[in-house]
Amino acid sequence: MKIAANLSMLFTELPLAERIMAARVAGFDGVEIQFPYELPAIQLKELLERADLPLVLINLPAGDFMQGGAGLAAVPARQAAFDAALQEALAYAAMARPGCVNVLPGRLEEGVAREQALQTLADNLRKSAEAFALLGIRVVCEAINPLDMPGFLINTPEHLQSLLARVDHPNCQAQLDLYHMARQGLDVADGIRLLGERIGHVQFADHPGRGAPGTGAVAFGPLIEALRDVGYAGWLSAEYHPDSSNTAAGLGWLKEWQQR
Numbered sequence: 638m639k640i641a642a643n644l645s646m647l648f649t650e651l652p653l654a655e656r657i658m659a660a661r662v663a664g665f666d667g668v669e670i671q672f673p674y675e676l677p678a679i680q681l682k683e684l685l686e687r688a689d690l691p692l693v694l695i696n697l698p699a700g701d702f703m704q705g706g707a708g709l710a711a712v713p714a715r716q717a718a719f720d721a722a723l724q725e726a727l728a729y730a731a732m733a734r735p736g737c738v739n740v741l742p743g744r745l746e747e748g749v750a751r752e753q754a755l756q757t758l759a760d761n762l763r764k765s766a767e768a769f770a771l772l773g774i775r776v777v778c779e780a781i782n783p784l785d786m787p788g789f790l791i792n793t794p795e796h797l798q799s800l801l802a803r804v805d806h807p808n809c810q811a812q813l814d815l816y817h818m819a820r821q822g823l824d825v826a827d828g829i830r831l832l833g834e835r836i837g838h839v840q841f842a843d844h845p846g847r848g849a850p851g852t853g854a855v856a857f858g859p860l861i862e863a864l865r866d867v868g869y870a871g872w873l874s875a876e877y878h879p880d881s882s883n884t885a886a887g888l889g890w891l892k893e894w895q896q897r
Contacts, residue, residue, distance in 0.1 A: 638698070638864070638865075638869070639666035639667060639872055640665060640666055640667075640874075640875065640891065640894060641665060641666060641668055641693040641872050641873070641874040641875065642663070642668050642721055642760055642874070643659040643668075643669050643671070643840065643862065643874050643875075643877075644656040644657065644668050644669065644673035645670055645672070646877060646878060647660070647876075647879060647884045648660060648663075649718070650882045650883065650884065653670070653673070653675065653676060653775070654676060654683055657685060657687075657688045657690060658688045659885070660690065660750075661688040661690050663697060663885050664888070665690070665839070665891070666690070666691075667691045667692070667693045667872060668685075668690055668691075668693060669692070669693040669695065669735075669874050669876075670692070670694075670701075671695070673695050673729070673733070674725070674729060676709055678730075678731075678732035678733045679732055681732075681818050682732055682733050682736045683758050687827045691736065692734060692735045693736050693838075693874060694736060694737040694777070694874065695726070695729070695730065695733070695737075695738055695739070696738070696740075696741060697722055697723065697726045697738055697739065697741070697765065697772040698722035699722070699741045699743060700715065700719075700743075702741055702744070702747070706743075707743050707745065707746040708741055708742070710740050710741060710743055710762070711719070711742050711749075711754040711757050711758040712745070712749065712757065713749065713754075713757045714780060716761075716841065719761055723764070723768060725879075730774055734819060735774060736774065736775065737775045737812070737837060738769055738774055738775070738776055738778070738840050739777050739779060739812055740778050741779070742789065742790040742800075743789070743790060743858050744787075744789055745788055745790050746790035750782070751829055754790055755790070755800065758778075758790065758791075758800065759800060759803040761804070762776065762778055762804045762806070762809050763806050763809065763887055765809075766806040766807075766808040766809040767806065767808070769808065770808040775808060775811035775837050775838075775884060776806075776840045777807070777809070777810050777811065778791065778797070778800065778801075778810075778811065778812060779811070779813070779814055779817075780793055780794065780818070781814070782817040782818075782821045783815050783821075784820055784821065785820065792896075793818075793828070794811075794818065794823070794827075794829075794831045795831065795887070797832060797835075797852075798831060804821065810836065810837025810838070811836050811837060811838075812837060812838045812839075813829065813832060813836050813838070813840070814839075814876070815839065815840065815855065816840070816841060816842035816843070816844055816855075820844050820847075822878075825860055825863075826859060826860060827840040829863040829864055829869075830863060830866075832867075833867040836873060837871065838869065838871060839871065839873070839874065840873075840874045840875075840876040841855075841857065841875060841876065841877070842876055842877030842878070843855050846878075847877055847878050848879075849875075849880065849888075849890055850890040850894070851889075851890050857894075860868075861873075873894075875891075
């Protein structure tokens with residue numbers, strides 16, 4: 638398993654265009670960016686080539702989600718906006734070539750029944766999985782803890798398992814964030830075993846605090862072994878809050894993980 642830097646949370650002391658080379662210098666094997674759309678896709682492609690790093694993952698545009706809204710993917714009344722976001726991401730990904738695209742479930746919209754939201758989400762995930770399959774790009778969907786993000790529609794490995802069964806498409810898999818599972822007090826290894834071969838991407842941060850490995854209480858070694866046991870050989874992406882304005886100064890854990 639190789640280790641990627643989430644450039645939406647790491648190296649934020651630098652402009653986005655400079656974070657890619659910073660990740661390369663720091664020793665990361667790849668990068669992911671939640672919403673890279675401020676950079677033209679051709680510019681991002683050139684920056685990645687210059688740094689000789691792959692783009693591991695981007696998110697589909699999510700409307701008002703980052704401002705506290707419900708987002709797009711599970712809101713029936715926003716179907717046209719979701720379809721436009723899908724087309725934007727397809728065009729961007731055709732140039733930038735991410736390995737995965739994450740479709741965020743978003744929050745449950747006021748006045749929408751949970752079952753209706755889940756069916757809308759499943760339909761949109763299936764549509765996205767079909768479209769991105771033509772580019773050879775995997776679609777993933779993640780669970781986020783409801784303590785940090787109240788109202789988020791998908792919270793647990795069980796939620797993800799049920800959702801993926803509803804979507805029923807081979808190009809749609811689970812994005813498992815170890816921090817979000819630990820934050821809820823769940824048995825993270827059990828979650829890994831439950832999702833098994835349906836895990837398409839993994840992110841991590843320590844808990845409590847959502848800091849770098851070693852700043853909290855998560856025992857990552859057994860979790861990495863659990864991922865290996867279920868056959869996961871994909872990326873581990875660092876998505877945490879550095880404890881200083883100098884990201885590189887807090888990367889002592891990285892060499893240890895790579896040696897392991």
